[in-house]
Amino acid sequence: MKALQLRTLTKRPSVPSASPIRKMLRVWQLYVLIALPLLYIVVFKYIPMYGAQIAFKDFIVTKGVWGSDWAGLKHFDRFIHSYEFGKIMRNTLVLNFYNLLAGFPFPLMLALSLNYVRIRWFKKTVQMVTYAPHFISTVVMVGMMFELLNPRNGLVNNILQAFGLDAINFMGNPDLFQSIYVWSGVWQSAGFNCIIFLAALSSIDPSLHEAAVVDGASQRQRVWHIDLPGILPVAIILLILNMGSMLDVGYEKVLLMQNPLNTRTSEVIDTYVYKVGLVSQAMNYSYSAAIGLFKSVIGFILILTVNQIARKANQTSLW
Template identity: 45%
Template sequence: MEGTAVRPQASAARPASELRRRLWRNKWIYVMILPGLLYFLIFKYIPMFGLVISFQDYKPFKGIFGSEWVGFEHFRRLFTEPDFWMILSNTLILFGMNLLFYFPVPIILALMLNEVRIAFFKRFFQTLVYLPHFMSWVIIVSISYVMLTMDGGIVNELLVYLGMDKINFLLSPEWFRPMYIVQVIWREAGWGTIIYLAAIASVDPQLYEAARMDGAGRFRQIWHITLPAIRSVIIVLLILKIGDVLELGFEHVYLLLNSMNRDVAEIIDTYVYTAGLRQMQFSYSAAVGFFKSLVGLVLVMIANKLSKKFGEEGIY
């Protein structure tokens, strides 16, 4: 009887002691992970509690616990707002342009860099395309302004030299979207190649040697070996990109936004800033942000399910 009573305690103690040994053995790995965990906990998870003001008539001097509850009133206002559908369509159009024009560029650029055989030139071009990522949007937009302004801008001066009329790129609604997507590609395409180059580096070189022996050229090696090898990485990044469908970033668009192009440039992020900070409508802007996050979550789940249905791993 005593022996049978001791065994469960011993068996329960063994996993606990084994867990402690594993934690101690890998302690430095957990120490490295700790800053990232703290970042997400402090800046991502804890602030989610503030979403409750979406359902309140939030007053800063009353606080969350003292403000009046209004239910879904702010969400009803959002969907009946005259400018809502214009702002939503602008956001979706810019996201579609990001997906269509920007998303393939880092893949193509990574494939091209991988084909550069001279190490010096490869490192030089990598550094060259990485540099814009470390510039703020203020600098990128300022450089664009200097180049595109009608008052001495190099692009308009070139148009005049070629016998054409000047174009008001900065105030014309029809030029806002092309200007936006070109700036995104310029700043982020090089940085986006890092993950793809890492995935390409893991491809077995013997596959390329076998393909060359079979007479496959560079293009066929890329099409039949490199792209299939990095397909799972492309799918994962595509799913994460779809999750940012309404998350285009505030700073970039706000710097390009003006009264002349507002009908095509106003997006949800700039609308939240205008309603929340400039007009002090904290509950309403929180409801808009809540809606944006919910849409992204649903689209990530749908895209992940579709990727698994077609045989890919997905993100979870």
């Protein structure tokens, strides 16, 4: 009884918790840092959703968004039943899957290789050489490709002719378009994309490698049993994000590489929208918006599906 009374007397009075505003003021610097990115997302990502409703309308500029007549799913139906739908969907999916299969492993392998390089100057030189192409603009990149693959005086065809082979019109061959697009992209982005995997490798506990070396593990075994499992969560997250943009090729490079000879395999959703919805005299903004919304919905469904599969398989997911 006395002990209970003593604890009651010595018990500290409860301190009222600080209000949310006071908590925010204590770390106001963090909120200032996040304010600009948050403002960017609101202005350029959320506010434009207001205009997505024109996908369900026959939009006329003079009438405005609210004044235009509702059309329901007419533009979606037109796109799905269009003559070009099968071709552009096939080209878009093939190009994206090809790009994913070819481009995803190379940054990973480059990061693993650089992680075991012990010669400092050589490692920095390789990093600089592989990072540099990322900063070349798309227009310059395509211009370099045209010069190298020129059927008359391009470097590649000069080498082929030096060995007695015939010159090849690379940019005019529809069967070669996808390979040229993908492998030029791998060369341009592999070095920069490996930065993420290098950061993941640097977070692995060095004591794991020390213990493996003491146990006699070879370098290949350390890569297989320590490095790969350590960066697997990051790789899965990147894969999920890439699946979300499966229908979003980005029309700049495709449009610059495109010509009447390779349209059979180079026409993708983005170039189709640019030509039919914006460049044509009809100026069909509603049709373009419907195709863009169609891409967004499919991408959202793919992210949800792949995220669910990854969470059940490896317990690693975005949410």
